[in-house]
Structures are given as structure tokens and as C-alpha cells.
Amino acid sequence: MIRSQAAGKLFVAGEYAVVEPGNPSVLVAVDRFVSVELTPSVDQGRIHSDQYGRQPLVWRRDAGRIVLERQDRPADYVPVAIDTVERFAAERGTSLSFYELAITSELDDVNGRKFGLGSSAAVTVATVRAVAEYYGLDLTPLEVFKLSLLATIDVNPRASGGDIAASVFGGWIAYSAPDREALAARLRTESVAAIVGSDWPDLSVRRVSAPRSLRLVVGWTGEPASTSRYVSELSGRQWRQSAHYERFLDASGACVSGLIAALDADDAPGALRSIRTARGLLSELSTAASLNIETPELAALCRAAEAVGGAGKPSGAGGGDCGIALLPAEADLAPLLRRWEQEDIRHLALQVHPPEGEPE
Ligand SMILES: Nc1ncnc2c1ncn2[C@@H]1O[C@H](COP(=O)(O)OP(=O)(O)OP(=O)(O)O)[C@@H](O)[C@H]1O
Numbered sequence: 159m160i161r162s163q164a165a166g167k168l169f170v171a172g173e174y175a176v177v178e179p180g181n182p183s184v185l186v187a188v189d190r191f192v193s194v195e196l197t198p199s200v201d202q203g204r205i206h207s208d209q210y211g212r213q214p215l216v217w218r219r220d221a222g223r224i225v226l227e228r229q230d231r232p233a234d235y236v237p238v239a240i241d242t243v244e245r246f247a248a249e250r251g252t253s254l255s256f257y258e259l260a261i262t263s264e265l266d267d268v269n270g271r272k273f274g275l276g277s278s279a280a281v282t283v284a285t286v287r288a289v290a291e292y293y294g295l296d297l298t299p300l301e302v303f304k305l306s307l308l309a310t311i312d313v314n315p316r317a318s319g320g321d322i323a324a325s326v327f328g329g330w331i332a333y334s335a336p337d338r339e340a341l342a343a344r345l346r347t348e349s350v351a352a353i354v355g356s357d358w359p360d361l362s363v364r365r366v367s368a369p370r371s372l373r374l375v376v377g378w379t380g381e382p383a384s385t386s387r388y389v390s391e392l393s394g395r396q397w398r399q400s401a402h403y404e405r406f407l408d409a410s411g412a413c414v415s416g417l418i419a420a421l422d423a424d425d426a427p428g429a430l431r432s433i434r435t436a437r438g439l440l441s442e443l444s445t446a447a448s449l450n451i452e453t454p455e456l457a458a459l460c461r462a463a464e465a466v467g468g469a470g471k472p473s474g475a476g477g478g479d480c481g482i483a484l485l486p487a488e489a490d491l492a493p494l495l496r497r498w499e500q501e502d503i504r505h506l507a508l509q510v511h512p513p514e515g516e517p518e
């Protein structure tokens with residue numbers, strides 16, 4: 159049996175702007191995982207996960223590509239991740255066979271509601287790792303990232319891949335995305351191996367220092383939110399060509415660069431200022447584009463962080479899910495947690511998942 163794992167993530171800053179190639183963001187990996195167990199099988203493949211109900215997804219191959227027995231299902235991360243790794247393996251001359259995947263996740267609560275900790279990225283990365291190990295592919299972390307992003311593009315073409323980078327590389331990272339439209343076009347004409355082997359302009363993953371003088375605290379609103387709905391509302395041509403959007407991208411870039419510099423210098427006041435600016439920018443974006451990024455619960459989460467000498471912001475697309483607070487490392491956590499409890503914000507007792515392999 160092969161076992162693999164992949165970590166969850168939190169956005170620290172740069173959400174939405176990171177969807178445009180080359181715009182920076184900061185993310186952190188967290189120690190909650192999706193796990194995959196792979197066992198060989200005979201004449202068909204199966205995927206077991208609570209996400210699919212009681213029955214596993216059954217798959218076979220048609221002309222070397224993965225097809226689900228139930229073809230009425232929309233494209234889904236796990237089958238697409240299997241298909242992407244298998245294309246890569248077959249292009250390298252590997253002969254393909256069948257196996258079962260059993261998936262378990264710590265990124266949903268007991269009722270199956272997602273926390274917003276990047277379960278789609280973690281399940282994709284864990285699947286890529288398991289299937290690659292099964293075929294003896296010996297991938298570098300960068301190759302795992304690239305295969306995971308190529309798979310994701312098939313399901314969600316606007317996704318930045320920041321969540322995948324955090325899951326693959328661990329720790330605190332600065333991330334900017336490659337052009338996924340260009341990658342999708344290449345996938346129609348080139349081999350997966352050629353795309354993975356090439357340089358991806360605008361892709362950048364680099365380590366950022368974990369702040370020693372600040373601690374990261376995570377609150378969950380209890381409301382799962384749909385990232386793709388918000389991102390697609392912002393994808394309209396008119397909006398993307400507006401002066402407001404251009405200004406947002408510039409201001410976000412400056413804010414994230416300031417945050418990275420402050421984190422690298424362990425400048426706590428500077429980092430807190432950047433978090434407040436990032437919150438303000440998301441709030442302006444939300445108003446301008448009529449989204450509801452900072453819900454009343456997320457606003458309460460941020461107010462509580464400010465009240466105890468820290469700074470808070472929604473993490474990710476907003477509209478629910480999680481928010482983060484950064485507090486001076488010496489601050490007592492109890493007053494923040496009391497305020498959160500009064501506001502029905504649940505503290506997620508997460509730690510940063512440490513760096514795993516160097517981004518090249
Ligand atoms: N345990 C799992 N087994 C199989 N597929 C999963 C699992 N967890 C997540 N997924 C896939 O990921 C999708 C959830 O992705 P979505 O982007 O909505 O959530 P998320 O990545 O956890 O949250 P966020 O994007 O806010 O961080 C599910 O619909 C499913 O396709």
C-alpha cells in the first residue's frame with residue numbers, strides 16, 4: 159500500500175490579485191491534511207471518499223484516459239489528478255494498471271462542512287503524490303506542483319494555484335501564478351511531460367521568513383463559502399478592464415511586497431500594517447464589485463484581533479470560511495479567544511506545517 163498526505167493552507171494576503179499572472183500573494187501551509195491510501199486492484203479503479211457518499215467513484219480507461227463509470231458527474235479533482243499523472247507516466251513509457259484510492263480529510267468539520275483550508279488543492283496534491291509513487295515517477299516538489307496545477311486547470315481554470323503551492327512546499331511562501339489560460343491551450347496540443355519540463359513564465363514560489371515576533375491565530379465562521387462563484391463574478395471582461403481593478407492590482411502588489419519585506423525583517427508593526435492594508439483593499443474590492451467578502455462574522459473576527467493589539471483579515475475569497483489574526487508573540491491569547499467565542503467564531507488550533515523541499 160502507498161500512503162500520501164498533503165497539507166491545508168491559508169491565504170495571508172494577495173487574494174484575488176493573485177489570480178492575475180505575476181501578482182504576488184503570501185500563503186502559509188497548516189498542519190491539517192488530506193490523506194490518500196492507494197492499493198492495487200484488478201480490472202477497474204475506485205475512489206473512496208466521504209465527498210462521494212457511500213458508493214466509490216468507479217473508473218476505467220478509454221484510449222489511455224480516465225473515464226468515470228458515472229459520466230453525468232462534473233469534472234472532479236481526484237479523477238483529473240489521476241488522469242494528469244497517468245498521461246505524464248505513459249509519455250515516459252510506463253505501463254498503466256488499476257488501483258483504489260481511499261481519501262480521508264481533516265479539512266472539513268464533523269458535518270462535512272469545509273473550513274476553507276484548501277481541501278481541493280490538498281486532495282489534488284495528495285492524489286498526485288500517491289499515483290506518482292505508484293508508477294515510480296520520483297517527482298521533484300516543483301513537478302508535483304506543476305502536475306497538480308495542470309489537473310486543477312481542467313476543473314477550475316481561474317484558480318491561482320496558491321493553495322497548491324502552499325500544500326506542496328509548506329511553511330510561509332510568496333507566490334505568483336503562471337498564465338493558466340496559456341497552460342490550458344498548451345494542454346490541448348502538447349504532451350504533459352513537455353509542459354511540465356518547460357519554464358513557466360510568471361510562476362514564482364519563494365520562501366518567506368516565518369515571523370518570530372508574531373503569532374498566527376485562525377478563526378472559522380462556520381459558514382462554508384464558494385470561492386469559484388466570487389472569482390467568476392470578477393472574471394467579466396468589463397470589470398477586469400476597469401480602472402478600479404488596475405488600481406486594486408497595483409495596490410495589492412505594493413501591500414504584499416511590503417508584507418514580505420516586513421516578515422523577512424521580522425518587523426511586527428510593519429507586518430500588522432500590511433495586514434490592515436490588505437483587509438482594506440479587499441473591503442474596497444468587495445464594495446466596488448458588489449461581493450460580500452467581509453461578512454459580519456469576519457468583521458467581528460477582525461475587530462477582536464484589533465482590540466487585543468493585533469490585526470485581522472478574511473483569508474481567501476471571504477464570504478465565510480476562515481479569517482486570520484496576527485498578534486504580537488508575547489500577547490495573551492485568552493482575551494482574543496473570549497471575544498471570538500462571544501461572536502460565535504470558532505478557533506482552529508492549527509500550527510504552521512513546516513517547509514518541505516525547496517522551490518526552485
Ligand atoms: N476529501 C475529499 N475527497 C474528494 N474530493 C475532495 C475532498 N475534499 C475536497 N474535495 C474536492 O474539492 C472540492 C472543494 O473545493 P473548494 O475550493 O470548494 O474548497 P476548499 O478548497 O476546501 O476551500 P477554499 O477554496 O475556500 O480553501 C470538493 O467539491 C471536491 O471536489
Ligand SMILES: C[C@@](O)(CCOP(=O)(O)O)CC(=O)O
Pocket residue numbers: 169172173174175176177274275276316317318319320321385389473474475476479
Ligand atoms: C480569491 C482567490 O485569490 C483566493 C481564494 O482563496 P480560498 O480558496 O477561498 O481560500 C482565488 C485563487 O487564488 O484561486
